[in-house]
Amino acid sequence: MADLNSTLFEYDLHLLQIIANRWDVDLDTRDEKIAAARLAEAMLIPEQAAHEWSRLSDAERGALQLLLASRQHKMPAVQFGRLYGEIRQVGAGAREREKPHLSPKGIAEILFYRGLVALGFDESKTGLQPYVYVPDDLAAILPIHQTGYDLSAEPDDLPDEIEDEELGDDEMEEAELEIEAPPHQQKGDTTLVDDMTTLLAYLQVHEAKLEEGYLANEVQDDLLAQFIGPKEYPRLDLLIQLAGQMGLMTVVNGAFQPIRQAARTWLESSRTAQVKTLVEAWRTSDGYNELWLVPTLEPEATGWQNDPTLPRETLRGVFEAIPGEGWVSLDGLVDEIKAVEPDFQRPGGDYSSWYIRERRTGEYLRGFESWEVVEGALLKFIIAGPLHWLGLVDLGMDAPDGTPLACHLNVFGKAWVGQGDWPNRKDPETPLTLDASGKMLVPRAASRIDRFQLARFTEWGAPADPYVYLLNSKGFKRAEQQGIKPENVETFLQRTVHTIPPHVQALIENWRKAQGASAVIQKMLVLRVDTEVLMDVIWDTPEIRRFLGVKLGPLAVAVREDQWQGLVSAMQDKGIPVETEI
Structure with a gap:
């Protein structure tokens, strides 16, 4: 932030005189710039600063110490105001009439009218917002060693996250984050890769028409029935948004369709590389908006907008700062973020302009008092939802089907937060098997591009590991509609299973002979x-x-x-x- 000279140069003569009186400085001028320079010169005398420091109460020194321990000696004004009161902004005329410096509303105003803190604007994750700060050169000479709040040995070792620290009160204890391993655990996995493969195959063989810009409800239900992972609508939405974000699909004639070359490139990648691309796409996606998917909330589209990438980056930063291999309490993590960076998604700490109802009661959730119901619920949803679905965290519960109460970063999660290299494992050679009846088994570990191709000319069985695909006339009819020929199927089978059973070969021969013809059984x-x-x-x-x-x-x-x-x-x-x- 700014130094003392730059700060005081922005003040009017009346405000400069108020501060000068507190510091026992005679300005002896009516020129604001000269007055600001004289006052800054006096305030930067170490003995003068030490004297002013000694006149502060313990509570005032504690508030100032909080800023001094924060990165760049600053804190969002709304956050500092919750702890120490608002600094009211009034013009010179109103200040002369109302004299707020004689009856300050809280510690923040006491420090402001002593010239020890100032208000300024700076960029943040949510855009330009007001900050309370201590001018850099003044911060350098304040004798913090003369108080019980001595942190003189701390700043060099403090993590960046202390920038928005709120843990300044003596009574506020450090949030308890690490806990014992919960009795029931749900490992993060890579089934999102498998279900993305299924999604692309489904869009290739079905006409997935859109209604009002999105998949019809019956199409969504049909898709979910094909998934091997959790059959949840927010997870399906995540897959659709990521497929669009990654350029794997587009809209053609009012229907989703895969973009063939882009889809092939992704499907041919290793599983670890596929997970990485999914995570990177989610990290930057503004189309997938978790706030609108939290089951306990009901946002209303009244013109306000949130940035869905901010909560993700906040969680990433907090996880990055957590050492060790243990389990992390979700409640403790949420409490930590509330203490350290509560306004992570609210521009300027504005808690009144977003229209969000609580789904259960229908009541609007306004003000900072609704933080746990909105921000807290959002953070927990992201952890138990996208972070878990992407395979970055394991979840811990008290009961097998209980609500998640803890999480644990796995090897993918550690790579996501920068605590290790991203896994780069080659996929194992996993064969497909074809029995005499035409039933083909495809393990999850098998090539995704092979399963995608197989799904284009077969009838699909119920999703499981291994997947089941049936070579029959229904599948061959599907193949014809996509321009797939019998020889294409033969080539695929010879490459993947090597030997084609006689019954299957006969099916293919019959299809070859009957190309262009069909037999239909119908009521008449x-x-x-x-x-x-x-x-x-x-x-x-x-x-x-x-x-x-x-x-x-x-x-x-x-x-x-x-x-x-x-x-x-x-x-x-x-x-x-x-x-x-x-």
Whole structure:
């Protein structure tokens, strides 16, 4: 932040005089710039600064010490104000009339009118916002060794996260983060990779039409039924958003479709590389907005916007600063963020302009008092949701199906926060197997590009490890619709399973011979008569024939399914008796 000269140069003469009186300095000028320079010169005399320091109360020194221990000797004004009161901003005229320096609202104003702290603006994660700070050169000479709040040996070793420290009160204890391993644990895994493969295959073989810009509900349900990982809508939304973010799919004629070359490149990558690309896409995605997916919250679109990347970076920074291999309490972690960086997603600490209801009560959640219900719930959702789905954290519970109460960074999570290199393991050679009936088994560990290709010309079985795909006429019909030929299937099978069973080879040969032809079993309405003479009369009567289809022999003819009632009326009009057995 600014030095003392730059700070005082922004003040009017009346404010400079108030500060000068506190420091026993005679300005003896009406020129603001000269007055500011004289005052700064006097305040930067170490003996003068020590004298002013000695006049502070313990509480005032504690507040000042909090700023001095913070990075760049600054703290967001709204955060400092929650602890030590607001610094009211008034013009020279109002200040002369109201004299706020004689009745300060709190410790913050006491320090402000003593010139020990100032207000300024600086960039933050949420944009430009006001800060309370101690001018750099003044901070350097304040005799902090003369108080019980001695932190003189600390600043060089303090982590960057102390920039937004709130743990200044004696009564505030350090949050307890590490806990014993919970009795029930849910390991983070890489099933998101498998379900991304399934998503791309599904979009390749189905026409996934959009309704109001998103997948129809029945399509979402059908997709979830194909997933091997948690069947949750926010997780499906994560996959869709990441597929778009990574350029794996696009919208064509009102439907999602894979972008073939980009999808192939990703599908051919190793599993560890695929996880890394998913994590990187999520880290920067603004299309996936966790705040709108927290099950206990109901945000309203009234024009306000949040930046979904800020909570993710906040969590990443906190995890990065946690040493050790132990389990971390979710409550403790949330408490730590509330103490250290509560305004991580609120520009300027604004807790009143976002319209968010509590889903259970329908009440609007406003003010800092709603922090646990909004920010706290959001942080826990991100940990138990995206971080777990991406395979970065394990979760711990008291009961098998209990609410997560702790988390643990695994090897992927440690790489995400910079505590190690990203895993770079080569995928094991995992064969596909094909039995005599045409059932093909594909383990999760097998090549994703092979499973994607296989899914294009087979009937899908229920999702499991291994996946099941059936080589049959239904799958071959799907293949034809995509321009896949019998020889393409043969080449794939020869490469992946080497030997094609006779039954499967026969299926492929029959498909080859029947290309372009089809056989269909369907229900049909039939008009049957007793004599060929009556059939000729019916067939030669235009008013009746218009309701008929093809002849099925000398005594039977197909009836259009939606026209049979018209046929009955037409025959009765011509005096031909008819009975129905429908």
